[in-house]
Amino acid sequence: MLDIRGAPCERAGVRSALLGGQSRDGLLAYGHASGADEAALFDSIREHQALGYRAIRVQTAVPGLGSVYGVASAPAAGGDRYDYEPARRAAVPTEEAWDTRAYLRHLPRVFEAVRAEFGPELPLLHDAHHRLTPVQAASLGKALEPYDLFWLEDCTPAENQEAFRLIRQHTTTPLATGEVFNTVWDYQTLIREQLIDYVRSAVTHTGGITPMRRLLDFAAQYQIKSGMHGPTDISPVGMAAALHLGLATHNFGIQEYMRHSPVTLEVFRTSYTFQDGYLHPGENHGLGVELDLAAARAHPYEPAYLPVNRQLDGTVHDW
Numbered sequence: 001m002l003d004i005r006g007a008p009c010e011r012a013g014v015r016s017a018l019l020g021g022q023s024r025d026g027l028l029a030y031g032h033a034s035g036a037d038e039a040a041l042f043d044s045i046r047e048h049q050a051l052g053y054r055a056i057r058v059q060t061a062v063p064g065l066g067s068v069y070g071v072a073s074a075p076a077a078g079g080d081r082y083d084y085e086p087a088r089r090a091a092v093p094t095e096e097a098w099d100t101r102a103y104l105r106h107l108p109r110v111f112e113a114v115r116a117e118f119g120p121e122l123p124l125l126h127d128a129h130h131r132l133t134p135v136q137a138a139s140l141g142k143a144l145e146p147y148d149l150f151w152l153e154d155c156t157p158a159e160n161q162e163a164f165r166l167i168r169q170h171t172t173t174p175l176a177t178g179e180v181f182n183t184v185w186d187y188q189t190l191i192r193e194q195l196i197d198y199v200r201s202a203v204t205h206t207g208g209i210t211p212m213r214r215l216l217d218f219a220a221q222y223q224i225k226s227g228m229h230g231p232t233d234i235s236p237v238g239m240a241a242a243l244h245l246g247l248a249t250h251n252f253g254i255q256e257y258m259r260h261s262p263v264t265l266e267v268f269r270t271s272y273t274f275q276d277g278y279l280h281p282g283e284n285h286g287l288g289v290e291l292d293l294a295a296a297r298a299h300p301y302e303p304a305y306l307p308v309n310r311q312l313d314g315t316v317h318d319w
């Protein structure tokens with residue numbers, strides 16, 4: 001077995017080798033920075049850069065609104081700022097408030113400030129989390145063009161594939177969607193008409209490595225790349241599958257990577273590593289993840305819910 005530069009390597013039983021071998025040395029990963037105000041957001045970006053991230057998703061609070069999707073609460077004094085996790089452990093879901101017009105006014109100002117502080121090179125991403133209409137999404141894409149986003153994610157509900165025609169006609173901001181999709185059929189219009197730039201499906205939600213590979217091969221015909229879903233609710237097994245597939249996939253784009261909690265990593269013993277902005281699947285056979293059932297039994301299930309999102313007049317809105 002040879003590596004990508006022709007040198008011998010011992011990778012015959014590693015999953016990415018079974019998928020045809022590696023296409024690159026490692027996988028560019030992005031992390032989640034956020035802040036309730038500009039100073040907190042800048043601190044969060046710097047913390048992620050210090051952890052090694054070379055691409056960063058930027059989420060911000062909106063003046064006048066309270067808790068908003070994607071914005072981590074402040075870390076406990078002296079504690080690690082653990083990655084944002086939207087599900088709350090409680091008997092019933094919590095509620096968040098939402099005002100689309102306030103968000104659309106505020107977000108371009110935030111990206112202007114981030115670019116002024118961190119310069120033009122750092123790849124920046126943003127997730128609108130399915131909350132906009134097609135014309136609002138088109139407007140936001142245009143407004144963000146000066147700040148050169150790596151992508152604008154889920155700007156409208158993904159299930160309405162035709163909506164992306166309108167958005168695409170109005171903005172050159174790259175678009176990513178698909179974390180709610182389960183099959184290649186969900187992408188037929190989006191990929192064939194080249195309405196998006198990145199597919200966001202997860203291996204675990206798409207039927208496994210083989211269906212995900214077929215989806216990425218379909219996307220490759222249209223110069224569309226991968227951006228596989230990687231929040232902490234994708235288990236380390238799902239993350240390892242994405243890493244091996246991404247390493248072997250020529251049209252890999254970027255990998256979302258939120259760090260799992262120490263407790264999760266007690267249960268799932270992983271061999272993948274993150275270093276200098278890149279993920280490496282590791283050299284253990286198979287996916288390289290071992291499940292410790294005794295450790296799992298020590299941590300019983302706790303109910304947790306995603307929040308309910310309401311407009312200011314109380315109407316339930318896309319979360």
Ligand SMILES: [Mg+2]
Binds near residue numbers: 129153179
């Ligand atoms: Mg998302």
